[in-house]
Amino acid sequence: MGKKSRVKSRVAAPAAEAEVGPRQPCPCGSGRRYKACHGSQDGPPPAFARRPFEGMPGECDVVALRELVPSATAELTVPSAGDRRVLLTTLNPGAAPALVRQDGTIWLGLQVQHAYGDPSRDLAAVLNRALEAEPGSAVGITQAPAADAPRLQDLVSQDALAVTVHDGFGWWVADLDDADGSLAAALEQANAAATPTLRLAQVEAAYWTDVGSKEHLRWAMPHDEDALLDALARLHAADRTRLVEGSRLVGMFRAHGLLVPVWDLEVGTGADALEDPAADFASALEEALAVTEPLSQEERAARSGLANRQLTIR
Template sequence: MGKRSRTKGREAATTAPGEVGPRQPCPCGSGRRYKACHGAADGPPPVYVARPFAGLAGECDLVALRELVPAATAPITVRDSPDREVRLASLLPGAAPAQVRADGSVWLGLQVLHSFGDPSRDLGAVLTAALAADEGTVGLTDPPGEGPRLQDLVVDAPLEVTVHDGFTYWLDDDQARDPDLVAALEQADGSINPTAKLAGVEAAYWTDVGPKEHLRWVMPEPEDDLLTALARLHAAGQDALVDDGRLVGMFRAHGLLAPVWDLPVGTGAEVLEEPARRFAAALADALAAGGDLGPQERAARSGLANRQVTIR
């Protein structure tokens, strides 16, 4: 028996039915092996929340801004400080968790370097600290511990997302004179793929990556239900939004699926509006349909399940 076979044999012998083996992916979705994550000898990470933004009306857009959209902002209202200007930003300079500007406004970053297992709790801790700060960058260096989550702090409402062509929102009047920040902004602008949010459906974002275009659409339905509905539409030939466009797979992020369509170069965002609305209606019907899947639908579901990439 070769070394690889002996290793697999030992793992099979010591893993009970339903138990996660030490070399298998951790079920928390971190991408690490179980033995290096929740099965580590020194204990698991502090906390892991599979769907951190659940319950928020803007959940799908929060996931999109955190994982898929390069430059976007959205205002939010803090319950205890309704007159304070607070904005979410997909990315802040240096991936800062938050900035308090000279005018007192708070900018809360979504794409950050830290990860303590519950992004909503992290955002709650950063927002609380930023609201108490005078000016400057606010961040986290240690797990935040117990405390309010984003859901506890903000007025729940759909996000009014503005997608930007670049990162000029980084600059207020004082920062516009900072040559280092201006240089960083110019460098960041050079890395952006053109992106636009569809107006007629929730959390669907077109992007142009050069050799092709994509539509990435974050959807709130439970994964099993959504896969089944998408399989019904695929088997019926109803999942293409435009000619020569096709559903190619999906991302999994923060407990939600984001189906991805490849689109012909030159499609643009505007022509997707009506097809996206029709698809949303067909998807709602497919989600409501009962009964078992047929052979073609089962094959389609298996193919879709195999074309998932977990981001978070």
């Protein structure tokens, strides 16, 4: 059959009634093509959670710790754990999803990719397994939790999250004896990959980091994406996104349903110099979020520029 005949045949042969073509959107509403979703030979992929940590105390910090911060911890209040401590960590030794320490304390690692579609539900499943494990155990999961299984925010009861950012990973071994120096050698490699990072005190989920040739401020924000882009565009068009001399809003990450604006900073800026300017910017942003008038032509251009400088992490 010639090329024209093949094209004509494809056009002239409609799909049977109620049949979904392989290149058509899947009826489940996932946004994927049918052949890559419920029409796949392997079955549908895991359900994707657009904003998996919504409702979690400190949602913005959780996202930042999972994606951006090298070494940090935060205490979790978990009623089902009784009097046992549960510590949310960025990264555990050996990248273990969870570690049950000899004293019964559980370290729950954020920077683990299970690829089951909902990291919060994965973390809850790991935590529940850790609560049943013996001291000294490393715990993980090897299959997706049930669709109705709890998420991490269903297991915790606190109203806020107190984050401690660490200078390296010395907290891994703070309670261990290192008489032969072997632990120090292992830590040296981990610490070498950890860029200096500090959390600002006056605003939520804003993290300064020094990557050597440049410094950055990365600030996870909880607002609706469209509303936040509009507000940032208003401020950007009015030249109000500059935090300190030499700083520049260069774009943003998109991670777990949140936007994370990123500023470039001159070397030597430091975190302390950002505290008051960041608090002032947070106030200006709230004012811009409250504006309901349509964007001006200049503001629309600023919004387009910001939207084009987005990088989706998760």
